[in-house]
Amino acid sequence: MAQKENADPGVPSLPEVRREEPLPPERRPGAAPLQPIALQASPPPQRTFTLDDFEIGRPLGKGKFGSVYLAREQSTKFLVALKILFKSQVEKEGVEHQLRREIEIMAHLQHPNILRLYNYFHDERRVFLILEYAPGGELYKELQRQGRFDATRIATLMEEAADALLYCHGKKVIHRDIKPENLLLGLMGELKIADFGWSVHAPSLQRRTLCGTLDYLPPEMVEGREHDEKVDLWCLGVLCYELLVGHPPFESPSHNETYHRITKGGPCHRDPMFRELTPPGIPCHGDPAPHAAGEPKGWAGPQDMGPTYTAPAPHPPFSLWGETRGWGARDTGAGWGCP
Template structure:
């Protein structure tokens, strides 16, 4: 099968590539940066708090019990955000279209992550619709396992997204430090991601790009879905666009068939395997081998994987989308119930503890 590759977003190491999508840059004509239109989303201001924090250290402000919006404030709508409202701190990450910085809102001292995107790069790569979609979707989602977007603003050259600060960074980084997770930790992350996906699907949102790089770890080591750049609001539930990361693409997507919410269920199974093993299940030397493994669901389970974990992954990684285990049933699966009972939280991570081998 010949599927066009795309470099629209940051790729994972080695053979993990983006499949062809409508976001690829095909138009050589550049558009002026001021032609970028941002979506109209209600903006509310963070709650005032006396918390003080040094923006250049790694200490997390105590956020216990804080609510980040004051929707009832009368002056909320009168005042728009601007860069002068924030003190900028250390960089948290870099991407193809901009950078993420630790920031503190001056009036409330509330600490956030400020994602700065360059309009010219967005327009050159023809992903304006993707950024608009990301903002429109994420601003409206409210779930403990979904990274909050508090609002946004823009100037002549840049777009600024005001995001919840996830202290411990990407799950991908944590996974690489540990090598792999024990079954209890992996089950807790799978449970919490499942809950977030149940919420997304109830809101008619398909994420379409679940992977460790797009999952962040909060102050209490809780999982949070972060990147909604490939997400769609899909009341019709059937999509044709081919997108996402190769290792996590479902069989129906690589074959160009219509896809629905079940693509997220497939990705959940892939993630479960990667958390337990340290590598995605269809990892191969080149993309053609990965495509083949996905298409025929060729999986090898290491001996240390429990039978119940294998059973869950086997029910998620099914070729026929309609036969994949529903998300509500995932939460009732014996592997989840035994390893991630209600109230169980992921253990803190100490990099000096060493890796699993």
């Protein structure tokens, strides 16, 4: 300021030169427009549950590893199915990996027709799974009460099951044990696929493990061949038959006969409804066997099946969550199909 005051008034003052900072590269002429930067929000803290956070209600199911209870979260009063597994039993049966895989798979599945796994926690002795509560209970028990379902209800259930399975297959998950005991019903009767104990996440969708329930096994599993996600579609067809008729299509008194009907023969049923629905040319064990003229006519039995059939050696019974399933015996559904 002193220089300006003492300057000669007859000499014009030079304009003040302001020094400008260079523009950053992204703001120079011709540069690409600025892109908005998405700020990454910090993930919300994970809540850690304890058993004290729940009011325990009535039991919903019981199994060798523990039980399933109706429970209510204390702060929100939200109803859930609390599945309690004892670590000692899990370790005794050597299924720790199977339990871990079931939790990991269910935690990544969110579909209206798949039972939700909300969270899990554990203490020194137990593992607790916080599951969605399905008020309608097991589809198997409902089928036992009614004997069979009408076509409209079956069509709705099949649509819901197919949509859920397509969602699973899109995520490279194969369920491998679709059956009425593993299907629950929601408040409005909607289907909920549960029990992912035999499920697998297989990016290639190619597996060789024999698993599931004998009446629902597809031919490729029975014959020990490689299988993919289409085994779930086979089970869906068997399920549709059972809901319509009242029992599985390949059910028989012996294991070998069941093997034969799955791989070489056809469904066994004498119900008039089944005969009306069966397209021409589909074999049905239980139809009168063809006999020469003059010979007595009777129901087809093992002696009417042509050359002696040698079924593959039965595999030993396997266990799921500690419950041994014998071949041909249906799971009672009293255990792990919570609720």
